[in-house]
Amino acid sequence: MRPDRLYETGEDPDPRFSLANERTFLAWLRTAMSFLAVGAAVAHLAGGEQALLVVGVSLALVLLGLLSALQAWRGWHRNERALRTDEPVRMGKMPFVILGVSVAVGVSAIVGLLL
Amino acid sequence: MTESGVRESGGRRSGGGEPGNREPIGRGAGTRRSADHDPGAQPERTALSWQRTALASLILVTVVSRGNFERPILVALSALVCVGLSVVVFRGWLNAQRRTNNWRKAIDDGRAAPRPARDIFMVASLTIAVGIAALVSIAIKFASLV
Numbered sequence: 001m002r003p004d005r006l007y008e009t010g011e012d013p014d015p016r017f018s019l020a021n022e023r024t025f026l027a028w029l030r031t032a033m034s035f036l037a038v039g040a041a042v043a044h045l046a047g048g049e050q051a052l053l054v055v056g057v058s059l060a061l062v063l064l065g066l067l068s069a070l071q072a073w074r075g076w077h078r079n080e081r082a083l084r085t086d087e088p089v090r091m092g093k094m095p096f097v098i099l100g101v102s103v104a105v106g107v108s109a110i111v112g113l114l115l
Numbered sequence: 116m117t118e119s120g121v122r123e124s125g126g127r128r129s130g131g132g133e134p135g136n137r138e139p140i141g142r143g144a145g146t147r148r149s150a151d152h153d154p155g156a157q158p159e160r161t162a163l164s165w166q167r168t169a170l171a172s173l174i175l176v177t178v179v180s181r182g183n184f185e186r187p188i189l190v191a192l193s194a195l196v197c198v199g200l201s202v203v204v205f206r207g208w209l210n211a212q213r214r215t216n217n218w219r220k221a222i223d224d225g226r227a228a229p230r231p232a233r234d235i236f237m238v239a240s241l242t243i244a245v246g247i248a249a250l251v252s253i254a255i256k257f258a259s260l261v
Contacts, residue, residue: 003236012228015218019161025235026164029242033168033175036246040178043253048260055257062253066246073239080232 006077010084021079028072035065035102053112060105067098158215165208172204172242179245182252189255193248200241207234 012018039061046054071094082089176197184190214229 003232004230006232007230012230015229016157018229019157022229022231022235023161023164025239026161026168029238030168030171032242032246033171036242036249037171037175037178040175040182040249040252043249043256044178044181046256046260051257051260055253058253059250062246062249065249066243069239069242069246072242073236076235076239077232 003077006080006084009081010086013083017083018080021076021083024079025072025076028068028075032065032068032072035061035068039065050112053109057105057109057112060101064098064102064105067094067101071095071098158211158218162208162211162215165204165211168238169201169204169208172200175242175245176201179249179252182249183256184248184252185255189251193245193252196241196244196248200238200245203234203237203241207231207238210234 039058042054042061043058046058071092074094075092078092079089081087180193180197182193184193210231
């Protein structure tokens with residue numbers, strides 16, 4: 001895998017667009033890092049009670065973190081390619097998947113704690 | 116920090132700023148604004164974004180490296196990816212910071228092109244590696260708990 005191969009297609013875009021794309025990548029990456037850190041922290045905090053719920057939530061959070069990191073790279077790559085070839089920038093479906101899963105995780109964590 | 120300090124420039128197409136720019140370009144009352152001139156905020160904001168990411172990576176690495184990995188090989192691997200992530204992200208910040216100073220003029224002149232693909236790839240894959248380390252520690256913890 002050679003990430004630099006991206007630069008073999010198209011032309012360099014307006015640097016400001018590239019920089020904005022870079023910041024979008026970094027924002028996704030921070031989202032990923034937060035998911036991962038919270039997932040790991042939840043696992044640390046787990047005592048003996050409701051171990052299954054805790055493991056479920058922490059695994060789901062780590063999974064969300066991995067998905068977000070993947071989205072960070074793929075989104076950046078796709079956007080940069082679109083900028084280079086002068087095509088429209090599209091968001092894809094992954095952000096909605098991440099949104100949906102995190103809502104589901106939050107709701108099931110609350111429900112699990114109340115039951 | 117304002118981005119509206121743009122100067123007039125005759126006849127050049129306003130390329131539209133970054134998405135989410137606060138002011139619509141070229142719609143001021145009787146003024147012609149251009150996004151072609153950018154007094155340096157973009158590289159600086161990118162450097163600050165790297166800074167936040169570097170600090171966030173410290174939190175992540177701290178939490179993950181407190182995990183219980185039991186086997187020495189797993190301890191070594193997780194320490195390796197944690198240190199690797201911090202190094203790469205802080206290097207990215209350093210690069211972005213250097214760029215900020217060099218590039219203001221280059222960007223104004225339309226000469227500079229950011230090409231961070233390699234850095235970005237490394238940072239993303241090491242974040243994924245740290246995530247896998249977190250996954251392993253959680254699995255170990257709950258295997259011993261159940």
